[in-house]
Structure formats: C-alpha cells, structure tokens
Amino acid sequence: MTGTITRRSARFRGDAVIDFTDDDLPAPAAGEVRLRVDVCALCGSDKRLLASGSPVVPGHEIAGTVVATGEGAQLPTGTRCIVYIPVFCGGCDQCRRGRTNRCLQLRELIGWQRDGGFADVVDVPERCALPVPDDIPQDVAVLGLDTVGTAAHGLRLALRTQDEQPRRLLVVGCGPLGLGVVAVARALGIESVDAFDPHPGRLALAGRLGAGTRVDLDPENQYDVTVEVSGAAPARDAAQRVVVPGGAVLALGESNEPYTMPATPRWRRTDCFTVRSFYFPLAEVEGNWDLLRRCGPDLRDVLAHPLTLPELARAFDRFVAGDLLKPYIVSGASA
Template identity: 35%
Template sequence: MKLQPPPDAIPQTALYPMFRGERVIEFVEKEVPEPEAEQLLIRCQANALCASDFGQYYNGSNITPGHEAAGVVVAAGPDTRIIVGTSGVVFLMDFCGQCRHCHMGITNICLNKRADYGFSHDGGYGPYALINENVFFPTGDDISPAEATLLLDVMGTGGHANRRAQHAHPNISSVLVTGSGPIGLGVLAMAKLLLGEDMPVLITDMVPYRLKLAERLGGLPINVEASDLVDGLKHHGFDAVDVAIDTSGATVARRASMDVLARRGVQVCVGHGGELLLNVSPDLIGGERTVMGSEYFTYQELPESLKLLREHRDYLNQIITHRYPVQEIGEAYNKFVARSTGKVIVEQ
C-alpha cells in the first residue's frame, strides 16, 4: 500500500492572479474557500494558456481565469467519493448529470450547466480552485500536472472534433486542419491517434514556428501566407479532402475549406467566431456535404484520452513548448500572444 504524504496545511488566504484588462495581471489576496457537500478543493499545479482566455486578458474579469487546470485534491466536502491526495484535471463545464443531454452522455451540451470553471467561477491560475466533484477526473500520479493538462483542450477538444467528423463520414481518407494553434495541433495529433498514423493530415497556418511543430507531429504543412489552399493541397498531392476541421475561427479559412471539400465531405467548426458562407445547392445538396459544430468534448471521452496519453506520451508532450512559474504569468502571456509557441503552461 502506498502511503500518501499528509496534505499541506491549507492557508486561510492566498495570492490569486486577477486579470484587470488591457493585459494587466495582478496578484491579489483572496480567501481560500472551504468545500461544501459534493465539492472538492483543488491545489492547482498546472494550467495551460488558451486563446479562449483572451476576452478576460484584454477586457478583465471578476474571477481568476484558467480552464485547463491540473492539480491535487486537498480537501473534500461531505458526500464526496474522491479522496484527498488524488491527482487529476478539471473538466471545464459543470454538467448537471440529470438533463436529457447528460443522460445521453452529451455532458458538453448540458441543458442545465451550473458553471464554466475559469469563466464563471475561479479557475486554475489561482493556487486553489473550488469545484463540484463531478467535473474532477482522476489521472493517477504517473502523469505530471503539466502533461495532464493535455487531456483537456488539446486531446479532448481535438479528439471530439475528429469523432464528430467520424459520425458523418464512415470512410475518412484525408483530413485538413485550418489553424496550427494549440487546438489545431491537438486536432492534428488526435487525427493521427484516432484515425490512424498513416492518415494524411494537411494543416495550415501563417506562423512558421507553428507549421514546423505541426510537421514534427506528422502533419503536411501549408503556409497560407505563401500560397493559397488549392496550391498548398496540390503540393502535397491532394485536390480535395474528406474532412476539414477549422480551428482558426476565420471566415475566409472556412470558405476556402468548403471549396476543397470532397463530395460527402464534412466540415467541422471548432474555432469560435466569424461566419461560414454557403451556396446551398453546390456546397451542400449537390455533393451531400455536412457542416457541423464541435464544442469542447464530453467528460466521457476522458478515459480514452488518458489511455492514449499514456501510450503516446513523448509524441503528445511535443505540443507543450513553454513553461513558466505562475508568478511569471504575464511573461507567459506575452510569449503566447506573439504566437510562436505551442501550448504554454504555468505551474505552481
């Protein structure tokens, strides 16, 4: 039997980063909350930076952000099952477990969602986060907190987008990913892990650093600043693709993807924002193409991601390119917004 070391004493107050807007982040003393029934207090150890934080980074927030958190349970309220000392990650969306969608396993589209940790309630950039137990996913101590964060937006969101495409296309032979930011790299990696390592995955961006990283992960890079998408595909020997997954949120990228989508092809929208301009007869009806959205991922996808992370650890760890202590979160953001990064992690 492995004995757990006693948990660190939990202080009454601690320093939490607060996003003041216009890229200003200050550390402020706040009370450390106590877990009530069905709640856990997490000592946050790592949180990955995400473009979804940019609203809070530029406009400010009343809570401490961070929605890609890994840490350890340091206190558990009444009626909980998870024991103090358990390591794991926090699923962003506090699903109710009772609604029609939760009963169907669609926990990412819960009809009575109670919280978005890191957006509506304190998230993982602070030293402690109070969560409802149902969103905690234990990982085991063999996975470090930094790599555990890969289970969330990188593998989770990336895997879900591929699974959405598989629902609509039973025989995928090529994938295009538009945008090589951290989510795009996650979609690429999960396409390789879920659809087969020989699956051709074409991937676009304008940032050379990100395209190099995509190539290291097995992608076929296309620099859409240097050539248009059609020529970029041709360069790799393709005229069309079965699946296009957009992580850029750019209207122009989605339209260009539509123009190279094979008949019966599927476009999956993951990146928020912008529009998708369609000519219904030629784009949808004529070729029986499908357009769908993909939102985060379901809690139920986490066990398979954990298994894949254990099996492909070195491959997936390449997506993490920068790490900072949380005290240097401002520096971490400066680096991340300059775009020559994969995933950037802050640790504490």
C-alpha cells in the same frame, strides 16, 4: 482542512492588466474538493478575458491534486485530477446518458463564470474533478482537456458522418488545438493528415507531429474531412472550398465573426456535412486517456513552455505576441 486559508490568485482587470490578490478562502463547500493547482495552461480564448477583464479568477485548463474536501466529497487527499470545466447538473436527460457537455442546465464554466486555475488552489465540484491514471503525468494529463479532449470529440462527430474511414484529412490552423487535431487524427489511424498555417514555424510543428505540410489550398475537392481551427474567415473559406462532396467540415475555430457559408454555385451543389462541437462528454474520458498515452508526450514536448504564477503577465505578453505556443503555469511542486 478546516477554517480559512489564504489563496494567491490572478485578477484580470481588462486592457491586458493582471494583478494578484491574497484572499481568505473558507473550507471547501459540501460536495466540492480543493485542488492545489499543479498546471494551468493558457488558452487562446483567455485572451478575450485579458482584454475585457473578468469578475472571477480565469484559467480553465487545470491539472491539480486534492488537498481538502468538503462534506460528502469522497476523493482521497493526494488524488491527481484534471478539471472538467462544464459544471453539469448530472440529472438531466443528456447528463444521464453520459453527454455531460450537452447538459440542459449548464450555467457555469470553470474559469469563466466561477473561479479557475490561475491561482495556487481552486475549489471545484467533485464531479468535475477527473482522477488521472497513475501512468500519465500532470503536464500530459492537462492536454486531455482542450487540446486532446476537444479535438477527439470533434473528430469523432465528424467521422460519424462518413461511410468509411477518411483517406485524407486537412487541419487548417496549427495553434495548440490544431496541433492536437493533427496528433489525434494520426492516433485514430487516418491514412493521410495534412496541415496548413500561414505561420511557417507552426506549420513546421505540425510536420514534427507527422502531418504533411501544405502551402497552397487553391484547388477544390481535395479532402474527405477538413478541420478549421483558427476561426479566421479565410481559413473557414479554405476549409469549405477543399472538402470533397460527401465530406465533412469540422468547425472548431472560434471568433466573434459569424460563421457563414458561401453563396456560390459550387457550394450549393456540394453534398457535405458541417459539424460544430463543444468540449467532450465524460463518456469519452477513458478513450481520451488512451489517446494521451499514444500522442500526449509528443504534444507536450512540441507545445508546452513552463512558467510560474508570478510570471503570468509575462507569459501572456509572449503568448499574445506569438513567441510561446502553449505556456504552462506550474506550481513549485511541478516546476
């Protein structure tokens, strides 16, 4: 592809205002590929940009197809990819060891500091375009990013703290990431996976994915691993309270509130690990494809609701209201 094309993209102006622009886009830069956006899923973190506005096109859970390449890029046109959002350097010590999510030179996240996927096309560094296996459809592959990739990486870190496979694991918060944790924990063979959420409908979805459903988290010392996914202070308190001595609390939930540990005698006397993780490294991608083959289709069927780019504002209205759990913005080719 040479010359310019016109790209249709969403702009977040702040205060929940979304409008659309048609922008001239030059040929892809050297080392970059242009993707037709097949799927861009909404994420809870996008709500922050909806409120504050964004100088770039948001959208960071992207599956697309290569339609053009810049100088030096080798991916063939037609390659289906998911987009790895950390624009890692590839040369630092962490990157050379395959720990690209810990890049020491990380300055940009796609959809946050550079244009993302709420558009009909997006340009990304070729190293951030991860080819999708032929047997995994795009609407499942996109779950390999935040929903399964982040969940699996966090669980792998937490499980490393334990001398043996946990017998009991609890997920606190059954949004998309929490449901991803449920599905991945079961795929990893954890014997008993329970879930808690104050929203009965979301708790029922965890049950559909095979979790036991809990409505009472008052007793202490119940679970070998607890995974807090909401970021809410009461959920964090519950996750810390019910972990057994020697267990692990995995903090995946995000909020603007500081993460605190209770200054109680019980907590001070509890031998345990607190684990925080960010995204996943490229070294885990092959393992994540295997997890997606096992749990991805069921997760998609529980979570996804497809809409088109012109419906983005309505999708966010319903997403913020809690009517939709995981809206997918899909292209005409994927609808």
